[in-house]
Amino acid sequence: MRAGLMMLALAAASAASVAAAGPLRAGAEAVRDRALHDPTAYDYVESVSVEVGQRLAGTEAAARARDWALAKLTQLGFTNVHVEPFPITAWIRGPEDAEIVSPHRQQLAIIGLGGSVPTPPQGLEGEIALFHTYADLLAAPPGSLAGKIAVVTQPMPRTQDGSGYGYLNPARRAGPSEAARRGAIAYLVRSLATGLSREPHTGALNYQADAPKIPAAALSTIDAELIDHLAARGRTIRIRLRLASETRAATAWTVEGEIRGTQDPDEIVQVGGHLDSWDPGTGSIDDGAGMAIAVAAARLAGTQAPPRRTIRVALFGAEEMDFARAAFAAAHKGDDFVVIGESDIGADRAWRVALPAGSRQTPEMADYAAVVAPLGVEVSPEASRGSGDDTADLVRAGVPAFAVSQDASRYFDWHHSSEDTLDKVDPAQLNQAVATWAAFVYIAANSDIDFRRLAASVAAPQPRRP
Amino acid sequence: MRAGLMMLALAAASAASVAAAGPLRAGAEAVRDRALHDPTAYDYVESVSVEVGQRLAGTEAAARARDWALAKLTQLGFTNVHVEPFPITAWIRGPEDAEIVSPHRQQLAIIGLGGSVPTPPQGLEGEIALFHTYADLLAAPPGSLAGKIAVVTQPMPRTQDGSGYGYLNPARRAGPSEAARRGAIAYLVRSLATGLSREPHTGALNYQADAPKIPAAALSTIDAELIDHLAARGRTIRIRLRLASETRAATAWTVEGEIRGTQDPDEIVQVGGHLDSWDPGTGSIDDGAGMAIAVAAARLAGTQAPPRRTIRVALFGAEEMDFARAAFAAAHKGDDFVVIGESDIGADRAWRVALPAGSRQTPEMADYAAVVAPLGVEVSPEASRGSGDDTADLVRAGVPAFAVSQDASRYFDWHHSSEDTLDKVDPAQLNQAVATWAAFVYIAANSDIDFRRLAASVAAPQPRRP
Numbered sequence: 051m052r053a054g055l056m057m058l059a060l061a062a063a064s065a066a067s068v069a070a071a072g073p074l075r076a077g078a079e080a081v082r083d084r085a086l087h088d089p090t091a092y093d094y095v096e097s098v099s100v101e102v103g104q105r106l107a108g109t110e111a112a113a114r115a116r117d118w119a120l121a122k123l124t125q126l127g128f129t130n131v132h133v134e135p136f137p138i139t140a141w142i143r144g145p146e147d148a149e150i151v152s153p154h155r156q157q158l159a160i161i162g163l164g165g166s167v168p169t170p171p172q173g174l175e176g177e178i179a180l181f182h183t184y185a186d187l188l189a190a191p192p193g194s195l196a197g198k199i200a201v202v203t204q205p206m207p208r209t210q211d212g213s214g215y216g217y218l219n220p221a222r223r224a225g226p227s228e229a230a231r232r233g234a235i236a237y238l239v240r241s242l243a244t245g246l247s248r249e250p251h252t253g254a255l256n257y258q259a260d261a262p263k264i265p266a267a268a269l270s271t272i273d274a275e276l277i278d279h280l281a282a283r284g285r286t287i288r289i290r291l292r293l294a295s296e297t298r299a300a301t302a303w304t305v306e307g308e309i310r311g312t313q314d315p316d317e318i319v320q321v322g323g324h325l326d327s328w329d330p331g332t333g334s335i336d337d338g339a340g341m342a343i344a345v346a347a348a349r350l351a352g353t354q355a356p357p358r359r360t361i362r363v364a365l366f367g368a369e370e371m372d373f374a375r376a377a378f379a380a381a382h383k384g385d386d387f388v389v390i391g392e393s394d395i396g397a398d399r400a401w402r403v404a405l406p407a408g409s410r411q412t413p414e415m416a417d418y419a420a421v422v423a424p425l426g427v428e429v430s431p432e433a434s435r436g437s438g439d440d441t442a443d444l445v446r447a448g449v450p451a452f453a454v455s456q457d458a459s460r461y462f463d464w465h466h467s468s469e470d471t472l473d474k475v476d477p478a479q480l481n482q483a484v485a486t487w488a489a490f491v492y493i494a495a496n497s498d499i500d501f502r503r504l505a506a507s508v509a510a511p512q513p514r515r516p
Numbered sequence: 517m518r519a520g521l522m523m524l525a526l527a528a529a530s531a532a533s534v535a536a537a538g539p540l541r542a543g544a545e546a547v548r549d550r551a552l553h554d555p556t557a558y559d560y561v562e563s564v565s566v567e568v569g570q571r572l573a574g575t576e577a578a579a580r581a582r583d584w585a586l587a588k589l590t591q592l593g594f595t596n597v598h599v600e601p602f603p604i605t606a607w608i609r610g611p612e613d614a615e616i617v618s619p620h621r622q623q624l625a626i627i628g629l630g631g632s633v634p635t636p637p638q639g640l641e642g643e644i645a646l647f648h649t650y651a652d653l654l655a656a657p658p659g660s661l662a663g664k665i666a667v668v669t670q671p672m673p674r675t676q677d678g679s680g681y682g683y684l685n686p687a688r689r690a691g692p693s694e695a696a697r698r699g700a701i702a703y704l705v706r707s708l709a710t711g712l713s714r715e716p717h718t719g720a721l722n723y724q725a726d727a728p729k730i731p732a733a734a735l736s737t738i739d740a741e742l743i744d745h746l747a748a749r750g751r752t753i754r755i756r757l758r759l760a761s762e763t764r765a766a767t768a769w770t771v772e773g774e775i776r777g778t779q780d781p782d783e784i785v786q787v788g789g790h791l792d793s794w795d796p797g798t799g800s801i802d803d804g805a806g807m808a809i810a811v812a813a814a815r816l817a818g819t820q821a822p823p824r825r826t827i828r829v830a831l832f833g834a835e836e837m838d839f840a841r842a843a844f845a846a847a848h849k850g851d852d853f854v855v856i857g858e859s860d861i862g863a864d865r866a867w868r869v870a871l872p873a874g875s876r877q878t879p880e881m882a883d884y885a886a887v888v889a890p891l892g893v894e895v896s897p898e899a900s901r902g903s904g905d906d907t908a909d910l911v912r913a914g915v916p917a918f919a920v921s922q923d924a925s926r927y928f929d930w931h932h933s934s935e936d937t938l939d940k941v942d943p944a945q946l947n948q949a950v951a952t953w954a955a956f957v958y959i960a961a962n963s964d965i966d967f968r969r970l971a972a973s974v975a976a977p978q979p980r981r982p
Contacts, residue, residue, distance in 0.1 A: 183889040185882060207867050207892045210676035210925070214867070217894040401673050401680070416651060423649040426673045428683040459676070459925070 072417040085485035091346035095338040099472040107326040107368035108140020108300035119305040128307030136377035144294025152288040159270035161250040173292030184221040196233030208244040212458035227261035237266040240274035245463040302367035309352030311360040324369035331470030339397035347487035357495040366440040379443035391452040392438020396461040400486035406450035407433035408504035450501035538883040551951035557812035561804040565938040573792040573834035574606020574766035585771040594773030602843035610760025618754040625736035627716040639758030650687040662699030674710040678924035693727035703732040706740035711929040768833035775818030777826040790835035797936030805863035813953035823961040832906040845909035857918040858904020862927040866952035870900035872916035874970035916967035
């Protein structure tokens with residue numbers, strides 16, 4: 051990787067190389083090569099990790115994060131830096147613990163799922179019903195879990211594209227209500243995490259309206275395997291679980307800034323990340339790094355030359371509990387978005403990009419493919435289907451999306467856990483991701499490429515033959 | 517990985533676990549757990565690596581490989597073990613070398629591409645035209661490379677799904693003719709390989725009918741980067757290249773064996789790999805491991821209980837030069853294939869499976885998903901589009917395919933190079949892949965699932981509303 055990056059900066063200056071260059075290619079290459087040596091992204095994620103730390107939406111830390119972001123975007127030269135407040139229901143974690151009480155006492159490493167109701171103050175205790183897969187829980191008949199603590203220990207596949215997380219996400223999101231509907235009094239799920247660790251990984255749940263709300267937590271992967279081993283002895287297992295939390299009405303803030311377009315200022319190329327984080331770590335990879343990549347990319351693209359279109363960065367204020375998406379879409383439904391992207395998959399290298407439908411064969415995107423090829427980045431043959439949770443409502447409403455796949459092989463070792471900290475950020479990989487984003491933003495903001503029209507042309511029905 | 521595998525074997529015996537089991541699930545779980553501790557696959561790849569070694573189609577080694585495979589399948593208890601011969605044009609490598617002659621002499625690590633014409637016996641020499649991306653070569657105007665050696669140094673993205681190889685494959689396959697069409701006298705491509713190594717990686721080229729045939733070779737990734745660095749100094753680079761090879765009419769052999777079905781013997785569940793290999797290594801990961809996985813999976817599935825349908829293994833005799841596919845399809849066009857799969861992506865762990873269209877929601881495949889879930893394997897939401905090069909013609913003709921994605925992150929560090937050797941095979945990962953294949957074969961061969969009908973049902977047009 052490092053040799054490749056070094057080669058690249060040299061090669062860009064090559065007099066002996068032969069290149070077919072569209073009008074924006076040289077500029078995009080220059081942006082790319084500056085990105086590889088630019089300190090902005092690492093400084094950003096270092097700053098938010100050290101000076102703010104965890105910043106769960108609705109906590110006092112979220113207000114500090116807001117003020118930090120306003121100052122940071124201003125300091126980095128963005129204009130029209132402002133805050134968009136929106137109401138949320140904040141969920142605040144209290145003391146939590148759990149242990150196996152039978153066949154013998156053993157402390158368990160657990161963490162409450164975001165949105166979980168608390169247990170009674172003294173906790174609750176029950177025999178477990180163990181499911182090695184989430185599908186097995188879904189196949190359990192109504193009433194079969196009465197009085198029990200349902201435990202799902204299915205491991206999450208380790209994948210470069212992060213698909214293992216999506217594959218198992220229903221076990222965390224919907225599992226509590228599915229267990230409750232079958233009579234369970236509480237729910238424990240193996241952390242949606244790769245690797246083996248005693249650190250449990252949190253994340254939001256979604257209670258369903260027709261099921262009782264039961265307390266729900268994630269087990270560390272090691273504790274989940276311990277339960278599997280113990281159950282294999284055929285012994286009855288009883289667990290005691292105590293979760294405290296409170297909810298309250300609160301305000302969250304999305305922070306925005308822009309580099310205003312010189313020719314078509316109302317046309318907006320938007321990139322971003324989310325400002326909020328889960329509470330156990332310092333939110334360095336989720337989503338300190340993601341924000342850092344988007345902010346650095348926007349700045350590099352926008353300072354290479356005054357952009358034709360406006361480049362906007364949006365730092366969403368409540369991604370983890372799913373509140374920012376609708377608020378942002380409502381506040382910006384009149385905007386003229388050229389393309390939108392959110393960077394929310396950690397700090398590691400980009401390996402694939404997915405372009406808006408119908409655009410891959412355009413001269414602009416062919417140039418883009420050539421600019422990122424030396425970074426070891428491929429262009430997906432499939433069009434992008436979205437780019438981050440916070441932009442999903444806008445994408446559903448027709449805004450074209452640009453997506454970067456960063457290597458997620460390590461990401462879920464630390465995501466949503468106390469291990470989400472600055473030491474996980476590799477500056478060289480971070481800057482390779484910045485370069486991948488920045489070259490795209492530069493081309494999108496300095497061309498007249500019309501992704502909406504291109505998408506419409508491929509979605510339109512084929513004309514009939516005469 | 518290892519802890520997860522150990523847990524699994526224990527969990528299968530658990531009395532405390534709750535499971536929703538279709539009629540074949542318990543058997544499939546037993547097959548899976550046997551696979552995790554079965555020596556067949558490793559012994560197979562060790563044997564072919566040590567006792568046969570490289571086995572390029574059309575060489576005397578290919579005949580040895582044929583005899584080895586006949587004996588091995590017989591020894592493993594397969595019946596109707598036989599050979600299907602087919603004619604090929606063999607391409608045999610001769611002495612090869614290359615060096616930079618200007619600005620100063622430097623030996624280059626290269627390997628001829630399969631099918632390349634030779635240079636004149638004394639070699640050829642020319643100034644290079646350097647392209648950092650393959651797209652740049654395609655953009656070069658006709659005649660612009662007259663008298664030059666075209667060099668493409670685009671790096672291959674490292675990906676878990678192997679997509680980087682497909683992305684850059686045209687640079688090796690079509691690059692020689694594209695360069696020739698623009699006047700080049702020879703063609704050098706950076707090895708389609710991940711990582712940095714002095715070992716170059718070969719692979720087939722495809723000359724196009726309308727272009728002169730020019731000699732073509734792969735550079736090691738390190739040598740490609742050296743040329744990039746040198747070119748960045750603005751110096752003219754001259755290279756001398758010498759490639760020898762011969763072609764001759766030859767015979768190749770696909771070796772087959774089966775475990776005959778007890779109830780529907782004419783319905784065939786076929787798995788396989790390819791028996792031939794490239795010449796520089798010992799063909800241990802490509803495709804010794806792939807064959808080993810298929811053979812071990814078929815045997816485990818077929819010995820759990822006498823299968824209802826016939827399980828066939830096919831060891832294709834000339835994959836690397838693209839000859840086996842059409843020969844096999846022609847020989848078997850009357851067969852009643854239930855489903856077909858080829859294992860040809862190395863020895864590392866499975867992480868995703870793709871099922872035939874329309875089958876994912878069936879009880880049989882829901883059971884399959886649950887059986888492989890504890891292995892850390894996800895079921896793709898996308899249907900399989902194929903499964904190996906040798907089965908591509910049959911799949912195009914409508915045979916349902918089953919595909920396993922094994923982790924390809926390391927595979928292309930060694931693929932098609934002298935480093936394709938036995939030490940790259942991790943027995944624990946190999947057996948996890950065997951388990952993933954074996955459970956599928958067991959369910960497919962012991963159910964009456966009709967993948968063709970299921971595929972037809974999803975492909976059929978939606979009925980109109982009244």
